[in-house]
Amino acid sequence: MTAVDMPRVSECTVSGCSYNHEHACGAFAVTVGQDTSCATFIPLDVKGGLSKVVTQVGACQKADCIHNQDLECTAESVRVGAGADAADCLSYEKR
Numbered sequence: 001m002t003a004v005d006m007p008r009v010s011e012c013t014v015s016g017c018s019y020n021h022e023h024a025c026g027a028f029a030v031t032v033g034q035d036t037s038c039a040t041f042i043p044l045d046v047k048g049g050l051s052k053v054v055t056q057v058g059a060c061q062k063a064d065c066i067h068n069q070d071l072e073c074t075a076e077s078v079r080v081g082a083g084a085d086a087a088d089c090l091s092y093e094k095r
Contacts, residue, residue: 006056007067010077014087018042019049025080026050029058032073032089036062038080041087066093 012025019027019042026049031039039061042048057073067075078091 004072006058007073007075008077009055009057009080011079011081012055012087013079013081014038014041016043017087018044018047019055021047021049021051025055026053027055028053029056030080031058032060032062032065032078032092034061034063035085036065036083036089036092037085038087038089041085043086060089062089062092064095065089066095067091068095 009025012020014020019025027040033039057078060068060073067073075091078089080087081090
């Protein structure tokens, strides 16, 4: 089995997410949902996650994205921010 480097979350502008620390995601990994929403989004006042981490995309459920290959994201990096939902993958591109 070969180790794979997953794309990092380069920016998160969702200020209402518990994992957001000054536009950086503190979750170890995020999951992009079937509707491009960030399935890791947690709207709590309590801050969570790790203080020093390079957040990666753990899984992508958006099958029609050009970056999706076998449910893994192949983008160089992704941006998360407000879209149709409070927290969406802004790097989504329809195949």
